[in-house]
Amino acid sequence: MINDIKNLRSEIENSLHSVKDAIELEQFRLKHLVQKGTLRALTDRLREVPKEEKPHVGKQLNELRQFVEAEYHKLREVYETAKEERNALDLTLPGRTLPKGSLHPIRQTIDRMTDIFIRMGFEVAEGPDIEDDYHNFEALNFAPDHPARDMQDTFFIEHKDKVLLRTHTSPVQVRLMKSMKPPIRAVMPGRVYRNESITARALAEFHQMEGLYINKNVSFAELKGTVIAFAQQMYGHDINYRFRASYFPFTEPSAEMDITCFLCKGKGCRVCKYSGWLEVVGCGMVHPNVLTECGIDPEEYSGYAFGFGIERVAMLLHGIDDARMLYENDVRMLRQL
Ligand code: PHE
Numbered sequence: 001m002i003n004d005i006k007n008l009r010s011e012i013e014n015s016l017h018s019v020k021d022a023i024e025l026e027q028f029r030l031k032h033l034v035q036k037g038t039l040r041a042l043t044d045r046l047r048e049v050p051k052e053e054k055p056h057v058g059k060q061l062n063e064l065r066q067f068v069e070a071e072y073h074k075l076r077e078v079y080e081t082a083k084e085e086r087n088a089l090d091l092t093l094p095g096r097t098l099p100k101g102s103l104h105p106i107r108q109t110i111d112r113m114t115d116i117f118i119r120m121g122f123e124v125a126e127g128p129d130i131e132d133d134y135h136n137f138e139a140l141n142f143a144p145d146h147p148a149r150d151m152q153d154t155f156f157i158e159h160k161d162k163v164l165l166r167t168h169t170s171p172v173q174v175r176l177m178k179s180m181k182p183p184i185r186a187v188m189p190g191r192v193y194r195n196e197s198i199t200a201r202a203l204a205e206f207h208q209m210e211g212l213y214i215n216k217n218v219s220f221a222e223l224k225g226t227v228i229a230f231a232q233q234m235y236g237h238d239i240n241y242r243f244r245a246s247y248f249p250f251t252e253p254s255a256e257m258d259i260t261c262f263l264c265k266g267k268g269c270r271v272c273k274y275s276g277w278l279e280v281v282g283c284g285m286v287h288p289n290v291l292t293e294c295g296i297d298p299e300e301y302s303g304y305a306f307g308f309g310i311e312r313v314a315m316l317l318h319g320i321d322d323a324r325m326l327y328e329n330d331v332r333m334l335r336q337l
Contacts, residue, residue: 001049005060008038009067016071022079025072032068039065105326105337106207109314110189113209116233117187120226122211125186127172129193133162135171140250141289155193165193169210170250173286173305176212177294182301183215189310200271200322207310212286214296214303220253220285223304227257227281235259235316240266242277251284251305262316271321278316281308 012032019025032038042061049057103111114124127135137149148154148167155165172188188210196202213222224243231241240260248254258279261272268274283306288298311323318337320326325333 001045001053001057002060004042004045005057005064008042009064012038012064012068012071016075019075022083025075025079029072033072039068102334102337105314105318105334106310108337109310109317110207110209112234112317113230113308113310113313114187114189116230117211120229121185122213123186125172125176125188126190127166127169127175127188129166129191130157131164131166131171133164135174136164136166136168139174139290139293140170141287141293142249146249153195155195166190167194168192169208169307170305172210173212173250174290174294177214177291177296182296182303183213184303185213185215187211198324200324203311203323203327206323209308209310209313211283211306211308212303213305214286214291214301216301218285218302218304220304223283223285223306226304227283227306231257231259231280234313246282246284248282248284250287250290252287254282254284257281257283259316262319263321278312279309280312280316281306283307 015028015031019028030037034040039061043065046054046058046061114122118124133149136154137146142149154167157163157165169188169190169192172190176184176186176188190208190210191205192208193205194202196204198204211226213226228241231239242258243255244258246254246256256279258277260266261269261276261278263269263271264276266276268276272278283304286303286305291298291301291303311326314320314326315323
């Protein structure tokens, strides 16, 4: 009897090893664990065992039954959860959509602006953010004591070597004129830096897009026509604009173009400092001193230059009344643009 129990145990152990799925597990149960199963048959034979051996044999039988039931339940758990998991998979459910990122409003604005200028025949060029005094000021006809050269306006990296963060994109003009022969027609977007306190209108780090056209007989009328055509393509043909005389050391004559304030529609508000107008571009005819410094003969060639504040263009485009909002990276705001 003890031997039969041992044999049945090893038979069961073997068949447990070969159970591979819920169906085989059920077959195992039907063979061993039901009323007419092998275990019950063996238990029935306990009657034939002599009385004094009964406790021992009974104990062995019990152990075997406990072992088999425990193993059976373990396997059932495995196959049941597998089945549940399979049922939990609803292939008709729509997939999870991952949120899609988008370009930053400044990048979008730069792309829209360059697209317009490319269609007008401009190329795109870039220059370094870390400049020297020569390209940022000297070659652009800034007098040695010009206030913009002051530490208060300019971030210097090495003051004695005059290495600085460019305060405008105009040094790229110098680099282009020195490296190319006219005709030159390019826009130059980029980041610029000024030691200013940060307000709704001014940031210490912002973007400009420079424009330069050098050829024979370039006129101020062409400059006006170009910036007006740009503004109309950017904001629509019904915009109001005006030119004001201005001053830049590197252009003569110089002007600034204003567009009706988007917020108050010209009535006057905080954003436009109660003037009804917003300045979007500084411009002028390239100063003869600058042409000469860059190796271009001012008797033969003339040209115009302009510089847009890109944040200002983006603010006008989207009706944003605080430049700082462009850099807070609040997704609630970015999602709208
Ligand atoms: N560099 C000037 C500025 O930062 C803008 C400008 C560019 C003016 C080109 C005239 C010509 O304000």
